[in-house]
Amino acid sequence: MSAELDALYQEIILDHYKNPHHQGLRDPFEAEVHHVNPTCGDEVTLRVHLTDGPDGPVVDDVSYDALGCSISQAATSVMTDLVIGKSVAEAMDVHAEFLTLMQGKGTVEPDEEVLEDGIAFAGVAKFPARVKCALLGWMAWKDATTQTLTNGDDQ
Amino acid sequence: MSAELDALYQEIILDHYKNPHHQGLRDPFEAEVHHVNPTCGDEVTLRVHLTDGPDGPVVDDVSYDALGCSISQAATSVMTDLVIGKSVAEAMDVHAEFLTLMQGKGTVEPDEEVLEDGIAFAGVAKFPARVKCALLGWMAWKDATTQTLTNGDDQ
C-alpha cells in the first residue's frame, strides 16, 4: 500500500507542498478570482498579470493565496512555474495537456518536455476524488486569464 | 375465483346498485356536502335534513346524487336505509359499527340486527382498495350531519 501512496505522493509533490513557488498575492494584476472546491472546501485566491508580447499577451505573473491539501497546493505551485513567462497561447496548451493527463484515469503518458514537474501528478489521475484538487489552481488561472482578455477586449 | 367475486358482489349489493334507495337531491336540508374519493374519482353530493325528536335530533331525510362503482353506490343506498328515521345518536352508532366491520380486514362478524343489508359488505373488508368505496357515502353523511349540528349550536 505504500507503493500506491507513493505513486500519489511523489517527492516532487511533497517538495512543492512544503515550499510552494510564487506564493502570496502581488501587484500589479488585471484580474483576481476566488475558486472553491465545493466538495471539500479547498480554496484559492489567484491574480494574473499579463503583458503584451510579440505573439500576443504573455503571462507576466501569477500570484495566489491558497488553502488546501498537498495535491492542490503543489499543483498550484507547479502551475505557476509552468505558465509564468510563457505566452497565453502556449500556457493554454500546457493547461490542455495537464487536463488530458488528469482526466486520463492513469492511462495517459505524460510528456516531461511540456509538463516538467507536472508529470509528478500522473499518479493523481488514478484517484478520481483528487483530480479536482490538482485542477483547482489551473481552473482559477484559466478563469482569471480569460477575464483579463475579455475585459481587455471590452476596453 | 367466482367464489371470491361473489363474496364481494353479494346479491344485496347488486340489487341496491341497480335500484338505489332514496336517490336524488331533495328539500328541505340543513347541510349539503360534496365528497370525492381522490384515488378513483368517485363522487357524492349529499344532503341531510334533521328534525328535533324527544331524544335529540333525528335523521329525517338523507338525499344524494352519486357517481361511482357498485360498492360505493350500494353502500350509500344501504346507508340511507339505516340512518333515516333514527336519532342521530343511534345512527352514529350504526356508522361506528359499519366502520368497524370495514376496517376489520374480514375478521369482524357483522351484526345483522344493527347493520341489516349492511352485512352484505362484510366481504368488502377483505379488499382494502374497495373499503374506501364502501365508506364514501357514510363519510359524507357524517360530515353533513356534524355540520348541521355545529351550525345549529352557533345559532
Add this chain to the structure above:
Amino acid sequence: MIDGLLPDLEVVRKDFPILTRTTPAGLPLVYLDSANTSQKPQVVIDAMVDHLERHNANVARAMHLLGAEATEAFEGGRDRVASFLGAPSREEVVFTKNASEALNLLANTFAWAGEHQLGPGDVVVTTEMEHHSNIVPWQLVTERTGAELRWFGLTDDGQLDLTNIDELLTEHTKVVTLTWVSNMLGTINPVAEITRRAHEVGAVVVLDASQAAPQLPIDLAAMPEAERPDALVFTGHKTVGPTGIGVLWGSRALLESLPPFLGGGEMIETVTMERSTYAGIPHKFEAGTPPIVEAVGLGAALEYLDGIGMEAIQRHEQAITGYALEGLATVPGLKVLGPTDAHARGGAVSFEIDGVHPHDVAQVLDSRGVAVRAGHHCAKPAHARFGVQSSSRMSSYLYTTPADIDALVEALNYTRSYFTLG
C-alpha cells in the same frame, strides 16, 4: 405471428421475475398496468443489490474507496441517462425524485427572481390532456405569481386542438408545457411543431416525457435546435428502473439561468451564515444525498432498454397496441377513449364498458389475474372533457404478449356476463 413483436419475447419475459407470479387462486399474472409503473428486470435488481452489498457509500463528499466506487456508479447512471436521451451534455441531466418533482422544480424556479421569473401579464400554456403532475404545479405557480394559466383543448378524437394556437402562443407566453404521449388517451402530440411555434414567441418549452421515454427513441442532440425542448422530464419507475428517481434534462442555458430550488448539501459552492453561493449544474439542483442506489438501478434499466433497442420496443408496443385495439373492438359495449390507430398512439388504452363502472371492471379482471388500472389515471380534466368520471386502462410494455391481450379480452367478456349483463 403478429408483425413487429420483439423476436425474443419469451427470453425478455424471463428477465422479469415478477411475471412468474400467480394469484392466490393460482392464476398466472397478466400485468397490463405498465403505464402506471413498469416491472423490473433481474439486472436492475442485481445492480442495486450489488451496490448495496459491496459499494454503498455517500457520493461526491467521500474520498475513500467505497466513496469513490459509489460516486463512479452514481455518475455512471447520469452518463447512461445522458446517452439514453442523446443529451448534448451530461451536466444537463439532473436527478429528481420522480417526474412530478422535476416539473415542480421548473414551476418553482420560475416563481423566484431571475431571468424567467413569472409575473402578472405572463402566460403559461399547458393542455387539457396533461397528467395532474403537469397541471397542478403550474396552477400553484401562476396563482402565486399572478401569471395566467391557459391551455390547449382537445378534439373529439383525442388530439390537441391547435386551432387557437395563435391566441395561446403570443409574446406574453413565457412557458409552454405539454406531454409528449398522453397517459390516458395514448395520443402522441406533435411536439416538434409546437416547440417550434413556442420558440418563435420566445417561450420556454417543457416536455413531459414520462410516457414517451419508455416507448419512443429520444435523441435530443439530433433535434433541430428550434424543435428541441428546453427541458424534458421522465420518471425512473416507468422505464423498468426503481421508484425514488426521476430525471430533469434541461438545456445548459435554461438550467444556468434558473435560481436554485432546494437548498442544502451538495448544491453549494460556499456557505456562510450570511450568504451562500451555488455549485454549477447539475449539482445546483441536487440538494442533499441524491438517490444513489436508484441512479445505479436506473442506469442498469436504461442500459437494458438500450440493449434491446428503443426502436424495437416501439415496434413491439405498436404491434401489441394494435392487437389490443382489435381485441377490445370485439367486446360489445366497449368504447375506447382516444386515437384508435396504433401507429399514431402510445400503449395506454383507456376504455369504458356500458353499464359497468371501471372499478368493477378492474375488480372482476383482477379476480382473473388481469391487472389494469381503473379511475381517473391522474387525468381528471381529460376525463371531464370526454364527459366521463373515470375509465379502465390497459397498458402494455416490452414484456407484454398477445396471450396477455387474449386473457384481457376474455376477462372483459366474463365481466360483462358476470356483472350486469349476465
Add this chain to the structure above:
Amino acid sequence: MIDGLLPDLEVVRKDFPILTRTTPAGLPLVYLDSANTSQKPQVVIDAMVDHLERHNANVARAMHLLGAEATEAFEGGRDRVASFLGAPSREEVVFTKNASEALNLLANTFAWAGEHQLGPGDVVVTTEMEHHSNIVPWQLVTERTGAELRWFGLTDDGQLDLTNIDELLTEHTKVVTLTWVSNMLGTINPVAEITRRAHEVGAVVVLDASQAAPQLPIDLAAMPEAERPDALVFTGHKTVGPTGIGVLWGSRALLESLPPFLGGGEMIETVTMERSTYAGIPHKFEAGTPPIVEAVGLGAALEYLDGIGMEAIQRHEQAITGYALEGLATVPGLKVLGPTDAHARGGAVSFEIDGVHPHDVAQVLDSRGVAVRAGHHCAKPAHARFGVQSSSRMSSYLYTTPADIDALVEALNYTRSYFTLG
C-alpha cells in the same frame, strides 16, 4: 471488554454484507463514515428485492392484487416510521426524498400564503452548527420573503451559546430550526429546553434529527407538549435504510395549516383546469409516485434497529465513541473539535492533525482500508467558527468494533510518520 458494547456485536456485523469487503490491497474494510451514510443489513436488501421481484406495483391508485400488496407494503413502512418516532398519528408521517427535502418543504411552505407565511419583520432562528441543509433553505426563504435569518452562535467547547436566547426568541420569531445532534461537532443540543422557550414566544420548532434518529431513542408522544417539536426530519440512508427516502414528521396542526409544496398526482382531491383541491395529510405533501421500494426498505431498516433496541444502540455508540476519544488522544498533534465527554455527544468525531491536511489524512487512511470523511462535512459555518477550513471525521455505528478504532489510531500514527512528520 468495554462496557456498553452490543453484546452480539459479531452477530450484528454478520448482518451487514459489505463489512466482509476488502480493499484492492487485500486489507479488511474499516468503515468509519456512518454519519455520512450507514451500511445496510441483509434484511433491508432482502425486503427490497422481495418487493421488486414479487410485489412491485404503483400504490394507492392501483386496485389489483399487486397494487394492493404494494400499497400495504408502502403504508406498512409509514406505520413503522410512526412507531419508530412514537408519532401521535401515522398521518403525520410524510415521505420525502431525503432530510434536505423535508427541510426545504417546510421552508418553502412558509413562503406562501397561509397562517405561517413569513414576511418582513419576521425572524427565523437557526444555529451556527447546522448542516448546510438546515441553513440554505432558510437563507432562500428569508431572502425571498423579506424575513430575517438569525442564529445561535457556538461556545469554544462546541455547545450552543444560549446567552442571547432572549434576544433571539421574541414575538417576531416565527420559526426556530436546529439540529438535535451535530454532524460535525457531535454536540447533543438541549432541544427540549429550546423548544419550550421557542413555544413560549409562539414560534414553530423544527428539529433536524438526521444524526439523532440513528443514535437516540425518540418518543414524540411521550414528550410534554410544550417540549415536543412541531416538526422533525430524518433521512433513510443514515438509519440503515436506502437512499431516496427521508421523513418529515409534523404535528397535525402544523401540517394541516401549511399550503401544498409540490403539486401533482396523489396529492389532490379534485382537479379541474381552473382549480384544484388537495388531499388530506400526509398525501397533500406527497406529489407523484412516492419512494415505494424505499419505504419498504426503510420499514425493514427501522424494524431492524428497533429489534436491537435504540437504547442498546445508544449505549454502544457511547462506548465506542468513548474508546475512540481515548485512542485519538494518544495521537500526537491531534485535536478533537467539539465536546470530549462521550456521554454528552453523538458518534461523529471531527479532528485536525497538525501539519497534515484532512484530504491527505483521509487518503493515507484509505490506503490502510480505513474510511473516514475529510472536508467541511456540509458544515462550513461551524468550521469557520473554529477557524478551520476542513477537518477529518470518524463516525461509528452499531456495527463498529473497538478493533476498528484501533485500526484508525494505528493508521493515524502511520499517517503522521508517512506524511510530513516522518
